[in-house]
Amino acid sequence: MTDRYSFLSILKEAFSGQKGWEPVWREPAPKRDYEVVIVGGGGHGLATAHYLAKEHGITDVAVVEKGYLGSGNVGRNTTIVRSNYLLDGNIPFYELSMKLWEGLEQDLNYNAMVSQRGVLNLFHSDAQRDAYARRGNAMRLNGVDAELLDQAAVKKMLPFLDYDNARFPIQGGLIQRRGGTVRHDAVAWGYARAADRRGVDLIQNCEVTGITVEGGRAIGVETTRGFIGAKKVALAAAGNSSRVAAMAGLRLPIESHVLQAFVSEGIKPFIDGVVTFGAGHFYISQSDKGGLVFGGDIDGYNSYAQRGNLPTIEDVCEGGMALMPRIGRVRLLRHWGGLMDMSMDGSPIIDRTPVDGLYLNAGWCYGGFKATPASGFCFAHLIARDEPHPDAAALRLDRFARGTLIDEKGVGAQPNLH
Amino acid sequence: MRIPCPSCGERGHEEFAYLGDASLVRPDPTAPDAEARFADYVYLRDNPAGALRELWYHAAGCHAWLVVTRDTRTHEISGVEPAKAAALRRQEAG
Ligand SMILES: Cc1cc2nc3c(=O)[nH]c(=O)nc-3n(C[C@H](O)[C@H](O)[C@H](O)COP(=O)(O)OP(=O)(O)OC[C@H]3O[C@@H](n4cnc5c(N)ncnc54)[C@H](O)[C@@H]3O)c2cc1C
Numbered sequence A: 001m002t003d004r005y006s007f008l009s010i011l012k013e014a015f016s017g018q019k020g021w022e023p024v025w026r027e028p029a030p031k032r033d034y035e036v037v038i039v040g041g042g043g044h045g046l047a048t049a050h051y052l053a054k055e056h057g058i059t060d061v062a063v064v065e066k067g068y069l070g071s072g073n074v075g076r077n078t079t080i081v082r083s084n085y086l087l088d089g090n091i092p093f094y095e096l097s098m099k100l101w102e103g104l105e106q107d108l109n110y111n112a113m114v115s116q117r118g119v120l121n122l123f124h125s126d127a128q129r130d131a132y133a134r135r136g137n138a139m140r141l142n143g144v145d146a147e148l149l150d151q152a153a154v155k156k157m158l159p160f161l162d163y164d165n166a167r168f169p170i171q172g173g174l175i176q177r178r179g180g181t182v183r184h185d186a187v188a189w190g191y192a193r194a195a196d197r198r199g200v201d202l203i204q205n206c207e208v209t210g211i212t213v214e215g216g217r218a219i220g221v222e223t224t225r226g227f228i229g230a231k232k233v234a235l236a237a238a239g240n241s242s243r244v245a246a247m248a249g250l251r252l253p254i255e256s257h258v259l260q261a262f263v264s265e266g267i268k269p270f271i272d273g274v275v276t277f278g279a280g281h282f283y284i285s286q287s288d289k290g291g292l293v294f295g296g297d298i299d300g301y302n303s304y305a306q307r308g309n310l311p312t313i314e315d316v317c318e319g320g321m322a323l324m325p326r327i328g329r330v331r332l333l334r335h336w337g338g339l340m341d342m343s344m345d346g347s348p349i350i351d352r353t354p355v356d357g358l359y360l361n362a363g364w365c366y367g368g369f370k371a372t373p374a375s376g377f378c379f380a381h382l383i384a385r386d387e388p389h390p391d392a393a394a395l396r397l398d399r400f401a402r403g404t405l406i407d408e409k410g411v412g413a414q415p416n417l418h
Numbered sequence B: 001m002r003i004p005c006p007s008c009g010e011r012g013h014e015e016f017a018y019l020g021d022a023s024l025v026r027p028d029p030t031a032p033d034a035e036a037r038f039a040d041y042v043y044l045r046d047n048p049a050g051a052l053r054e055l056w057y058h059a060a061g062c063h064a065w066l067v068v069t070r071d072t073r074t075h076e077i078s079g080v081e082p083a084k085a086a087a088l089r090r091q092e093a094g
């Protein structure tokens, strides 16, 4: 049986009819109880299981997923990873994530197509340049790479942008060269396989319908496949966090919203990094298959429908046309939506809850894919040791009531930030 | 998604601006537990999957604030009334 991926194993299988490959993970039936039950088999739940097993030796773990692994946002996002944050509570956390991305494929023995092709945020006014310079300085003070480019430097990289747009001329950009893209499904599959190898049970098509609390303590979950007992219950149900938390009587500082993504027909190599428009909301990169992958704002109203509406599509495409008129003749191939937890300050939550033994990982807004490794790493640390990881110490649930928000945009309580 | 405005008829939702949950009521700032109530009012949400009463403003139409009852899973709209009527009713109920 071949179970490690390597040049040699591929060669060996090539000459033996590819018959030796093992299934990538087992399909176990749920046991009666576990030390830790993780609700949600998206990127964050699977990463948490992997790091619980690998970093803390806790392998009596089940990941309970209502659909199939990766059916949520981890397989629906636009795959951008970066750590270009401004505020203290965020920078170390996202930079930890970037470092984990850099070593991920070796750690998991899985090709996640981590591609540090650079993330360029364009600016269009003097004020915006100053704001980006400040952000770049904050990043560099924290040991993160950042470089401010003037118009000439951007022009050299991307000669086809609309630099002299009358309303939003492009003055330059802030680039993080270590940012880029990662193949999203491969992240789910890689973490799932690695966790399974260490003994974690991945239980698919199993919806959690209740959280059983006795004497103020979570003791397990009711599911469509029966009760599963647990010493600790960890919620990682991005987009549905309010619903699962409500099963334990909690209300969260979160609204669920839909974000859409778009892919064009495949074209020849055109954009080699990630580019974002600073005057509207539009971000674009090109997949290795050649499709242009792009997105913009959330639709803007509470939604549990995994699909969006047409006005947002028009708005996103207008942003694209203002930035790079060249894409106007490319045909749209596919578009879809995903549900996100929009937190009230635009930052996530990794914390204990008022219910003993119940842990919460939520509020990822539309930037939670890049956080996947650090989120799993820090959530596993919290669950195993009952204390926050130092790099996630600011991402607390009670920060809203205490007034210590992590509000990157500086606009106060609203559920429509990044 | 189209919203039936009581004064303008059925219009595309892009004509409207959204404010979210219409059931939130500003707490009494002089209440002894005002601080906790304000934290709740400003940050916490029921965020239901199902019927939600929510505020929409007809910005590109009659400029009325509306309370729309919509299923957040299907976008099906089961009721629309002017926000003023809803507020008066709440006042009468005390
Ligand atoms: C269109 C789009 C584009 C995006 N682009 C980016 C990007 O470019 N960069 C970036 O960093 N982020 C991006 N994001 C955000 C990112 O995808 C999410 O923040 C992140 O994937 C959320 O974590 P997750 O992977 O664990 O979520 P998910 O994959 O959604 O995992 C949650 C899982 O919980 C399961 N679940 C829910 N309720 C239950 C229940 N009751 N019982 C059992 N299981 C349950 C769901 O089925 C789901 O599989 C984007 C999101 C969308 C929708």
Ligand SMILES: [Zn+2]
Residues within 6 Å of the ligand: B005, B006, B007, B008, B009, B058, B061, B062, B063, B064
């Ligand atoms: Zn109207």
